[in-house]
Amino acid sequence: MRRAFIALLSAGALLLAAPVAVAPPALATIKEAAPGTLKEAAAAKGRVFGTAAAQAHLGESAYASTLDREFNQLTPENEMKWDTTEPSRNSFNFGAADQIVGHAQAQGMKIRGHTLVWHNQLPGWAGGISSRDDLLSAMRNHIAKEAGHFAGKIAYWDVVNEAFQDGSGARRDSVFQRVMGDGYIEEAFRAARTADPAAKLCYNDYNIDGQNAKSNAVYAMVKDFRARGVPIDCVGLQAHLTLGNVPSDMQANMQRFADLGVDVHITELDIRMSTPADGSKLATQANDYRKVVSACLAVSRCTVITVWGITDKYSWIPDVFPGEGAALLFDDNYGKKPAYNASLEALGGTDPGDPGDPGDPGAVTCSYTRTAQWDTGFNGQVTIKAGSSRVSSWTAVLTMGSGQQISGLWNGTPSTSGNVVTVKPVGWNADLAPGASASFGFTVNAPGGNQAPPALTCSSP
Incomplete structure (x- = not known):
């Protein structure tokens, strides 16, 4: 069965560190597991x-x-x-x-x-x-x-x-x-x-x-x-x-x-x-x-x-x-x-057998990072990481926002259909050992000022 990890990125999300008060062991709250169906x-x-x-x-x-x-x-x-x-x-x-x-x-x-x-x-x-x-x-x-x-x-x-x-x-x-x-x-x-x-x-x-x-x-x-x-x-x-x-x-x-x-x-x-x-x-x-x-x-x-x-x-x-x-x-x-x-x-749930779990054999996860930004565009990087087993290839799909267009892409092989850009390996970065990762980068023209990050999904065969 094809295994996939799905991630939708939201613009401007910041993770702020703050002091956390730790309750005594007898009063500690056990977090309920996310719904599984x-x-x-x-x-x-x-x-x-x-x-x-x-x-x-x-x-x-x-x-x-x-x-x-x-x-x-x-x-x-x-x-x-x-x-x-x-x-x-x-x-x-x-x-x-x-x-x-x-x-x-x-x-x-x-x-x-x-x-x-x-x-x-x-x-x-x-x-x-x-x-x-x-x-x-x-x-x-x-x-x-x-x-x-x-x-x-x-x-x-x-x-x-x-x-x-x-x-x-x-x-x-x-x-x-x-x-x-x-x-x-x-x-x-x-x-x-x-x-x-x-x-x-x-x-x-x-x-x-x-x-x-x-x-x-x-x-x-x-x-x-x-x-x-x-x-x-x-x-x-x-x-x-x-x-x-x-x-x-x-x-x-x-x-x-x-x-x-x-x-x-x-x-x-x-x-x-x-x-x-x-x-x-x-x-x-x-x-x-x-x-x-x-x-x-x-x-x-x-x-x-x-x-x-x-x-x-x-x-x-x-x-x-x-x-x-x-x-x-x-x-x-x-x-x-x-x-x-x-x-x-x-819906806020997590499948107990979610193929996005890095411990699941054959899984890949992916993440997006913005590496540069200017008035009419930005550079981004996608990193694909193997789970606990080797994967022979991977596919990443970027869904671009309104007015956004990828003008250049490196370390990946892209194909475009409308606002959807599908990226596959260039050959040397297809095979990933357990825990290993590969990355590709790209430049986006956004003359309309739409700096929102693309939606990202990835999968492995």
Whole structure:
């Protein structure tokens, strides 16, 4: 398994030495160990860390044990969707959903109901209704029966899913929109509140992670709902992202929704890459996950982070985006990826088997030092150090800030993609004995005055 150490450097951090009073031995306080799983670390921050899961995979021991160990919120992937729960009109089947809800309850997990109204995975009978009154009646009945069946068990409902178009932010041309008009979303939320008064009611969509025409349209809807007393409690940002493309304004976007008086949830997080994965891509992915988790932690009303799946083995990405994948925190063999460690560390946790531990065979750690600075740039140095075992090579990834550009680099072999610079050895400094280190240096042009240090990750094969 690839081993990695993830470090995000903050500008202007100073460590000040000061006298420390030592308590008598009988009064000494033992520092508690940092949380060792995602759910423990999230809980310590007042958050929930969840995943989507499938009832069909619960019989696989590695799947179930990883689910139970790491996550404290569960979203059924397909078991609650309309074509599964009401395949023919007013004939309901909650068998698979009941099983997965039962598993979650036994583990003390919160449950996200997904989803009550969506244009996709809709049974043919519902999609074929052309009368407004008939479709409204069918939608209200579906919500009453499904949300009513699970009332008291669901923490959050994705009441309406993906009702807006990309680009323009116009309403999606779904059967609900065509037949019932704009009012169907409000009708769905009112019906959900009646059916399950205790659950938080959410609107959920993709590509609303940053500020754009689509997220602006959702924002306007939520603002209108809040002003008129339409029951909406939360907005779900799906966060199906691509490598190196976390929106720079994600935190600001979440904050503006929070300022409307609703909670913000990251509901379907995955960060896909072109496959096969390699050390550079995995390090960039780790930094991306860290950015998303950190953005959520910076917004007090961002209370839930949910990844869309446990393992790359069962991810939806390769089927929908051929040639892409490796988007989740655990690989095909349930090994923890660098993105796992980055997410855990961002939450303030430490994996007992963290590959950043210098005592872990095959690990490397890395550190950054600024060696010179002037008005329009600076010099930096990165040092990579082997752990308790020899490493045959290493990779360091620098994510540069806005307006920053590396103009020269020595003792390393760089390649650049956008603002991400991947550095590999020059040959003679690839192989590191246990405890040995190698360094490379670089010069950064920053004419905009951005002197913030780059984000740094490193890994070894």
